Amino acid sequence: MSTALExxxxxxxxxxxxxxxAARKLFGEYGFHGVTTRMIAKxxxxxxxxxxxxxxxxQELYExxxxxxxxxxxxxxxxxxxxxxxxPLSVRLEVAIEVMCDHLFGNPESANLMLFSQFSKTRxxxxxxxxxxxxxxxxxxxxxxxxxxxHVPPQANARVLAVWNSVINFAAGESFFRPMLKLDSQGYIDxxxxxxKFILIPAFAQKPHP
Amino acid sequence: MSTALExxxxxxxxxxxxxxxAARKLFGEYGFHGVTTRMIAKxxxxxxxxxxxxxxxxQELYExxxxxxxxxxxxxxxxxxxxxxxxPLSVRLEVAIEVMCDHLFGNPESANLMLFSQFSKTRxxxxxxxxxxxxxxxxxxxxxxxxxxxHVPPQANARVLAVWNSVINFAAGESFFRPMLKLDSQGYIDxxxxxxKFILIPAFAQKPHP
DNA sequence: AATTTCATCCATCAAATGATGGAATCAATC
DNA sequence: GATTGATTCCATCATTTGATGGATGAAATT
Numbered sequence: 020m021s022t023a024l025e026x027x028x029x030x031x032x033x034x035x036x037x038x039x040x041a042a043r044k045l046f047g048e049y050g051f052h053g054v055t056t057r058m059i060a061k062x063x064x065x066x067x068x069x070x071x072x073x074x075x076x077x078q079e080l081y082e083x084x085x086x087x088x089x090x091x092x093x094x095x096x097x098x099x100x101x102x103x104x105x106x107p108l109s110v111r112l113e114v115a116i117e118v119m120c121d122h123l124f125g126n127p128e129s130a131n132l133m134l135f136s137q138f139s140k141t142r143x144x145x146x147x148x149x150x151x152x153x154x155x156x157x158x159x160x161x162x163x164x165x166x167x168x169x170h171v172p173p174q175a176n177a178r179v180l181a182v183w184n185s186v187i188n189f190a191a192g193e194s195f196f197r198p199m200l201k202l203d204s205q206g207y208i209d210x211x212x213x214x215x216k217f218i219l220i221p222a223f224a225q226k227p228h229p
Numbered sequence: 230m231s232t233a234l235e236x237x238x239x240x241x242x243x244x245x246x247x248x249x250x251a252a253r254k255l256f257g258e259y260g261f262h263g264v265t266t267r268m269i270a271k272x273x274x275x276x277x278x279x280x281x282x283x284x285x286x287x288q289e290l291y292e293x294x295x296x297x298x299x300x301x302x303x304x305x306x307x308x309x310x311x312x313x314x315x316x317p318l319s320v321r322l323e324v325a326i327e328v329m330c331d332h333l334f335g336n337p338e339s340a341n342l343m344l345f346s347q348f349s350k351t352r353x354x355x356x357x358x359x360x361x362x363x364x365x366x367x368x369x370x371x372x373x374x375x376x377x378x379x380h381v382p383p384q385a386n387a388r389v390l391a392v393w394n395s396v397i398n399f400a401a402g403e404s405f406f407r408p409m410l411k412l413d414s415q416g417y418i419d420x421x422x423x424x425x426k427f428i429l430i431p432a433f434a435q436k437p438h439p
Numbered sequence: 440a441a442t443t444t445c446a447t448c449c450a451t452c453a454a455a456t457g458a459t460g461g462a463a464t465c466a467a468t469c
Numbered sequence: 470g471a472t473t474g475a476t477t478c479c480a481t482c483a484t485t486t487g488a489t490g491g492a493t494g495a496a497a498t499t
Contacts, residue, residue, distance in 0.1 A: 048349075049350055051263070053260070053350075131349075134344060137402050138341055138345075138401045138402055138405065139258075139341075139345075176410050177423075178427065180409075181399075181428050184395065184402070188394040196390055199361065200386050213384065213387075214388055218428065219428065222427055222428045
């Protein structure tokens with residue numbers, strides 16, 4: 020069995036992949052209920068029937084988008100883990116912030132999709148939830164917040180979530196926040212990175228009992 | 230001219246206020262496109278016509294919900310400012326975290342509505358945006374991140390946004406995060422408060438040049 | 440060349456949705 | 470008691486939306 024992402028990689032210009040890409044973009048902008056199958060079909064330049072032919076009903080397509088998204092995020096986390104393996108915690112955080120920011124700002128719909136899937140009650144993919152729980156525990160152990168991957172205290176997971184949310188939010192909210200900060204795209208990215216480092220590093224890099 | 234909130238305060242059981250409340254709850258759960266006028270009417274136990282009679286078209290009602298939300302948030306911020314006036318920064322943060330968490334967990338749809346209004350492209354209320362920009366600057370000055378309310382550097386505003394987002398996110402994502410952390414409602418609130426203090430206080434409470 | 444499979448589009452359906460006109464009800468005012 | 474104005478519901482409309490059947494053509498297979 021191959022995931023949606025794998026199929027898209029195998030043939031990135033295939034109709035199925037093109038539909039997935041358009042769906043991803045639009046669902047990321049307007050959420051599940053804010054997108055019609057006609058919007059997606061129009062974006063690709065095809066008939067609705069072709070869309071249904073490849074992906075079945077709308078909800079299946081949405082779930083494929085979420086699976087795809089999840090695969091992408093997981094890939095990034097693995098990449099980060101390789102990059103920072105063995106480094107001290109403050110460096111780990113710095114690299115993680117850099118890489119995740121670059122990834123999310125390069126794929127603006129990713130962060131939005133994450134938020135939509137987390138907060139709106141159009142929640143349907145409990146399979147992905149389980150995966151995220153596993154990532155959380157892995158990161159908590161990697162950050163030295165827990166020793167046993169199987170028994171991570173909620174405090175540790177909550178701290179990882181706090182880091183995660185901070186990064187996601189600035190990426191997803193760019194169209195809202197950037198005008199407020201009166202910055203251009205690159206300036207916004209730079210300020211966000213700096214802010215995240217300012218906020219996150221002191222909390223984790225401080226010595227427990229100075 | 231009186232705001233939706235004021236009218237609701239004047240007669241909290243009036244039909245208009247009851248509709249507003251139901252709309253707030255549902256829009257907070259499913260977002261603008263995820264809610265139908267029929268859903269709202271059913272929640273209140275009335276006919277759709279009655280809803281249209283009081284609030285006009287769906288979008289007007291949604292904007293009223295956002296205005297109402299905004300008024301509530303502003304009220305809380307003013308309340309916090311009074312509570313912590315003159316206190317040192319670490320205490321200010323601690324109190325702000327406590328009060329905002331209590332408020333948002335007591336009004337679960339508020340945080341969701343904030344996120345929906347910030348991230349989905351159903352954006353229509355630029356009036357509120359201007360208000361939020363003003364809050365940001367006020368808070369930045371109150372936190373000692375800037376001296377002149379009229380000239381707050383983007384870095385300072387970004388730091389305030391980071392704090393703001395952290396709080397909002399844990400509240401909005403409760404239904405998603407809490408199962409992951411395997412906590413009950415109260416336990417979740419406690420862990421969130423602790424986590425926010427752990428993350429946020431060190432960044433701002435540290436001395437600039439030790 | 441004939442046949443089968445795959446991909447796409449056109450036409451259309453049934454349900455859902457936002458919205459409205461008009462009748463009925465009720466309370467306040469004259 | 471009659472009149473007026475406000476409020477609510479019923480019936481209904483026009484659009485939008487998700488979805489499908491079937492025709493058409495292209496490509497592969499025989």
